[in-house]
Amino acid sequence: MTRSGAADVRAWAELLRVPALLTVPGDTIAGAAAVSARPTPRALLSIGSSLCLYEAGMALNDWADRDEDAAERPHRPLPSGRVRPAAAFTAACALTAAGLALAGRAGRPALSVAAPLAATVWAYDLGLKRTWAGPVAMAAARGLDLLLGAAATAGRFRPALAPALLLGTHTLAVTTVSRGETRGGSALPPLAALAATGVLTRLLTQGRTPLSGALAASYLATAARPYLHAGLNPSPPLTQRAVGGGIRATIPLQAALSARSGAPVAALLTVALAPLAGRLARKVSVT
Template structure:
């Protein structure tokens, strides 16, 4: 939605590209659990594969099927231009899960996934105009991913201070001069930034996980701000309205 609005192409095809985005995101979640199954058996045995609720074969099959579905939906909704973004996006998702996640490049690769996701939405319009929105979402994702690497061990006080500064910059970039986008950017900064302030005060693993969850569930408010900044305030409010629903659902199913 944010990419389509920025590119001047918010319309019927956006729904198909959003569905493709969902499939690719879910494929990454399943592939992540499959790739981490041995580590999770030690550190987080309650996860789906170590607990026995899902077999490794089922997880990788789901991940592959959702990847294929996401690429196919992108091609159907946006043609060759969307396919040209969906394929590298799918590749980046698998590269993160299988190789990059536990390396210094991990946050940058995940940020690239989210930036490409914005450009997928923009693929039917003027893509160059969506680059600032893509970079803003990528910067947000970088901070969330850096925090997520400390979900088990906890963090020092330097990391949340650095990510909080990044979040402030992201909020300023998303807000712009429009009333709606500015209000949504403040909402984003208060929710996600507040969680990082709490990590700075108590850098335990539980607080880090809470901040990561806030970063994930706060993404719709950021994307809503970017959509509103592109001249689509009602669409931006609709996107941002998903954020409180996401927080409710996160109490039942962990977003991390």
């Protein structure tokens, strides 16, 4: 690959925040575990749909924020000129279409969840994220992604509502903290996220297996320390680390949810993604 080609690949990897992509398959796995369904080809279609919709949101996010990033984060791919805004918007549209098409192949129940998921992603990026409803919308999107996995593999998702709520609560906390990434600000969001993490850890360990307890402890260890540091000093660098820690903690949380549903193999498969996500995060920022 030429130097120019390698630079283009890195620019798109930054735009799409590739390390965070590894937090997506666990949604489908946890959703399938919640409805006691074994993985099927439809589960793979669901994972593909989730990956496409997630990356559509990443591309659309930077397209919508290009003017703000020009002032606050000029090194990002769009304001730095490494990726054209039109290309980012086109990618968002194409990835959304691909995500919906894959969900449609997985069946009508999956498409009935993927459609509002895609709508939530677009609504968040194009307006809601700058309002009080932004973190709620992001939490809803993550919860819907877990329900997509359940609907694709079993044609139903009601038993997955509880784990979707837990995952959504974690996402709500991370997204609220992320609002201070560039400016810093109040200590309240990271401290509230720390408290929420403690409550979620407690819920994951009540009356469950040793594996779910160990995974819940891993979740707490990944998220709690950066939240505490940001709470003590809510500067932009420490806030960014808190957001990164919260994103990485999604994987052990998903694994704990699978173990909690009685799917230890699925849990171990999910948590196996964490080391790779960590290595990639050292090369490409997840925030």
